[in-house]
Amino acid sequence: MCLNFVSLFPSNSDIFMPSITIMAKLNLKINGEVKEVDVDPSTPVLWVLRDHLNLVGTKYGCGIAQCGACTVHLDGTATRSCMLTVSMVGNSEITTIEGLSENGDHPVQKAWLDVDVPQCGYCQAGQIMTAAALLDKNPNPSDEEIEMAMNGNICRCGTYLRIKKAVKIASENS
Amino acid sequence: MDQIDKHIGRRAFIRNTGLAGGGLIIGFSWLNSCKPKNISTEQALEMPKEWFEINAYIKIGDNGVATIFCPNPEFGQGVMTAMPMIVAEELDISWKDVLVKQAPFNTELYERQFTGGSQGIRRSWEGLRMAGATAKQMLKQAAAEAWQVPVSGITVSDGVLSHEATGKTAGFGEMAAAASNMEVPENVETKAVKDFKIVSHSKKNVEGKQIVTGEPMFGLDYQYEGTLIAMVEHPPAFGLKLKSFDDSEVRNMPGIVDVFQINTYDDNFVRNFFDTNAFPDLVAIVGKTTWEVMNAKKKLKAEWEPITEKKLTFDRFGSISEVTVPSGLESTKKHDELMEKMASQPGEIARKDGDPESAFKNAAKVLERSYSCPFLAHNCMEPMNFFAHVTEEGIKLAGPSQAPSIIESTLASRLDVPAEKIEIEMTRMGGGFGRRAYGHYAIEAALISKQAKAPIKLVYSREDDMTFGIYRPSYQATYRAALDENNNLIAFHVKSGGVPESPLFANRFPAGAVDNYLAEQWVINSNITIGAFRAPRSNFTAGVEQAFLDEVAEAAGKDPIDFRLELLKRVKENPVGEENDYDPDRIAGVLKLVKEKSNWAQTPPGVHRGVSAYFCHNSYAAHVVDVVMDGDQPRVEKVTCAIDCGIVINPDAASLMAEGAIVDGIGNAMYGNMSFTDGKPDHSNFDTYKMIRQNEAPKEIEVHFVQNEIDPTGLGEPPFPPVFGALANALYKATGRRFTKQPFSTDKPPLVG
Known part of the structure; x- marks a missing residue:
């Protein structure tokens, strides 16, 4: 891939503006458990996780699906939770970094520790969730496929090379 | 940054009686109450029944496990691992027996709890080595007294004290209680570089596991019972200030508790080095959840007016200077023209x-x-935020800061409270790059908490973060x-x-x-x-x-x-x-x-x-x-x-x-x-x-x-x-x-x- 002299930003198909403003009780399937929340249905899943369910591993970075810090799995697909309203979730299963593995031993998490990827660490939960979803669908991605999949996740500290290395190790070990 | 450093004194190694006793010195209380899963390096080590404080950097448990405190705040530069490695090297303990914790912010105990200028390791090198070496000497002294042998005959390796002539050996844990009562030695030797076993030998990030499992560590993750969320509205342009605001649409929105104006500091306030702030007049919106406050913020109607030229006084570590802030709405195009003109003269x-x-x-x-x-904007991945709880008894702050000492000093002056009444907990920072040396957001959080009479967490949106300046x-x-x-x-x-x-x-x-x-x-x-x-x-x-x-x-x-x-x-x-x-x-x-x-x-x-x-x-x-x-x-x-x-x-x-x-x-x-x-x-x-x-x-x-x-x-x-x-x-x-x-x-x- 190239240094993009023309600005390139990842497009995201789940961008839409919330419009409903009434409170509602909703049952969400999160990390294998059903959680009842009483929120405005236009609330993004990110803030339901962080403010209502104490699951703060999923991070707020931009609020407009541009940085990937808030990535969760929606039925196994990497999804930006900052623009996914809770009303859109329905019966889908949400997995967060806290639910990725029982003991922090998912192959991606293990590879992240092997390579010692993080600097500040803030974006890493999002990076790991994106990487885990990629490997689930494509267990042996090429360098280019890794770059494409990981391109929506910004790491301000610049740990990209270690991220790529860790994804490859996880691919070999899973 | 030279001015904020003092020569490394002995006080850092002197036992801190105020914090003595068993248990944890700092309480990340929320870790226990809301931690979703119990995975951390802590669990990998068997915890002792009792801890003995050797000095402000080191506690040793009765089973030989040591807690080493990292004095400086961590923003990704790796001090949480590197600084304790230096202490552990001179203490001569096995790295696997070390538990690392962030030290409390305490200017009595630690020097230069500041992240910036690439000076952390350079300025602390000698002090961290002395902290480890004096502790080791105290353990040796304790063993010498217990075994009735000269201290010079005692050797230490990987947390074990030995006396060859008598064949006696003991783990650090066995001598920790006695060592904690020893006199702090005046002069101790540090190791030769060639003898290093930990320093210069790669160690994994001590917080790696917490990071990859999504544990709460960052300021934005900070939780405290009854905490409300606050956001602030600042002028949309440099050169503008708040004129008035209309909160009629906002007050009745779901979850909104209060809306009011704050003044971080007025134009006469003598600013500290890092008190740079283009927008001291702000509208604060306080509510129950982040999303509700974000929505309310969009409905706030504010009027702005041009600033007039003003002079601000800065106290840069004792050196007083006056800075002129010009009025006007500036543009990059104009800047470029001006720069070209200056370059030609x-x-x-x-x-x-x-x-x-x-x-x-x-x-x-x-x-x-x-x-x-x-x-350039810093664009730390974790937007600026800070927790504050201001009461009559004192001020409790927690959050991401490269320079907590500046926050303490500015806040003491701004709220007219003694520094001893201000407690600052340093959370891991989601990036810093210099931006988090400027602590206006912590001052704002304190002012909002004081006015709202509640614990609050001030949260900047990405847009707030990117457009606030600095x-x-x-x-x-x-x-x-x-x-x-x-x-x-x-x-x-x-x-x-x-x-x-x-x-x-x-x-x-x-x-x-x-x-x-x-x-x-x-x-x-x-x-x-x-x-x-x-x-x-x-x-x-x-x-x-x-x-x-x-x-x-x-x-x-x-x-x-x-x-x-x-x-x-x-x-x-x-x-x-x-x-x-x-x-x-x-x-x-x-x-x-x-x-x-x-x-x-x-x-x-x-x-x-x-x-x-x-x-x-x-x-x-x-x-x-x-x-x-x-x-x-x-x-x-x-x-x-x-x-x-x-x-x-x-x-x-x-x-x-x-x-x-x-x-x-x-x-x-x-x-x-x-x-x-x-x-x-x-x-x-x-x-x-x-x-x-x-x-x-x-x-x-x-x-x-x-x-x-x-x-x-x-x-x-x-x-x-x-x-x-x-x-x-x-x-x-x-x-x-x-x-x-x-x-x-x-x-x-x-x-x-």
Whole structure:
């Protein structure tokens, strides 16, 4: 891939503006458990996780699906939770970094520790969730496929090379 | 930053009776109450029944496990691992028996709890070693008394005390209780570098597991019972201030508790060094949840009015200065015109050697090139935030800060409370890069908590974060060089300035290497606030100086590395002037190392290479950037890096820091850009503020360290500035064009299309 002299930003198909403003009780399937929340249905899943369910591993970075810090799995697909309203979730299963593995031993998490990827660490939960979803669908991605999949996740500290290395190790070990 | 450092005193090793006793010294109480899963390094170690405090850095448990406190706040530079490694080395304990915790913020116990200036390791090196060595001595003393043998006969290895003559041995845990009552020794020996078993041996990030499992660690994750969420509305443009606001639509919105105005500090308030703030008048919105407050903020109606010119007083560590803040709505276009004008006029002379005017006049060849860069936003991934709970009894703060001591001092003054009543908990920071030295957001949080009479967490949206100011300044520089008929560099002239700060380092290379040298500077005042951004001033100067030297080398018909080495030889043998603030041997050292490791003499086919070397923040770094053309698009294939920062504490983490600095450098050189129209920042989020992404990072980075036994110096900043120059030089080789305006991706004429 190239240094993009023309600005390139990842497009995201789940961008839409919330419009409903009434409170509602909703049952969400999160990390294998059903959680009842009483929120405005236009609330993004990110803030339901962080403010209502104490699951703060999923991070707020931009609020407009541009940085990937808030990535969760929606039925196994990497999804930006900052623009996914809770009303859109329905019966889908949400997995967060806290639910990725029982003991922090998912192959991606293990590879992240092997390579010692993080600097500040803030974006890493999002990076790991994106990487885990990629490997689930494509267990042996090429360098280019890794770059494409990981391109929506910004790491301000610049740990990209270690991220790529860790994804490859996880691919070999899973 | 020299002023905020004091010489490392003995007080850090003196037992802190106020915190004595068992249990944890600092309570991340929320970890216990809301931790979703119990996975941490803590669980990997068997916990003792009782802890004994040896000094402010070390507690030893009755089972021999040690807790080592990291005094400095962590923002990704790795001090949480590196600093305890130094303590553990001198304590002579096995690293697997060490549990690391963030120390409390406590100016009585610790010196310089500040993250910035790449000074953490350099300034703490001696103190951290002494903390470990004195503790070891106290353990030895305890064993000597228990065994009734001379202390000189006791040896220590991996947390075990031994006395060879009597065959007695004991673990640290057995002697910890007695050691904690020993006199603190006055003089102790530290280890020889060759005997290091932990320092210079790579250790994994001690918080790695918490990070990859999503445990609450950051300021934004901080939880405290009954906490409300607060956000603030600031003026949309620099040069504006709050006139009035209408909260009628906001007050009745779901979850909203209160809306009010705060004044962070008025114009007469004597500001601390890091109290930079363009927007002291704010509207605060307090509510139950982040999303509800975010929605309410959008409905707030505020009116703004132009500021008038004002003078602010700053107390920069005892030195009082007055700063004029001009009125007006500034634009990048206007800045660029002003900078061009200033560049064409004589500046303030900062250094002059020889007779540069005559030398330029009589030169066989004169080269001139101008460079510029835009403002940059720090864009830490974790937006600014802080927790505050202000009560009659005292103030409790928690959050991400590089400079908690400044927050304490400013808040004590602003709220007229004694510093002893202010408690600050340092959370892990989601990036800093200089931005979090400026603690206005912590002061705002305290003022909001006081008014709301509740614990609150102030949260900046990404837009708030990106448009609040405290940017890397916009700079300009014009370089001239004169060569004689034999292609010797006979004169060098740099004139540089910026909005509103000059990036000039008059006494850095190539000062000292040229008989006739002139350095000038100028400044354009502005109401757009600036702040330290990873290697302030160097982050521009290194790149452009190294790009210009490349051009001079080419004009002289010399290899760019050989050309620099010749100049450095001159500095070593016969320096010009006495103020040169770098060691020519160490710059030459990193150049030679990068030359060897990059196999400079044999550039692979299709690869275009650029080199640079620079000294800043007490360390030396050189890079070779390899660019290849992918069709008509250049791509950074590989970067080879050589660093001299003395003893490397944690080599793999040090490499990671350099890798990050290189990626950050390429990103900001290529894309980083904050521009303004009528005072308003043109970018407020990552949709239009381009950050480097995975596919734009180099394919490969190799980091090499000069091996020596010099006391360690910092690493967070030094590898960053020279990236800009090496990239520009490689792009020149690849495209035939000198890139002089950052960001390079938009340098006109466009490279593509």
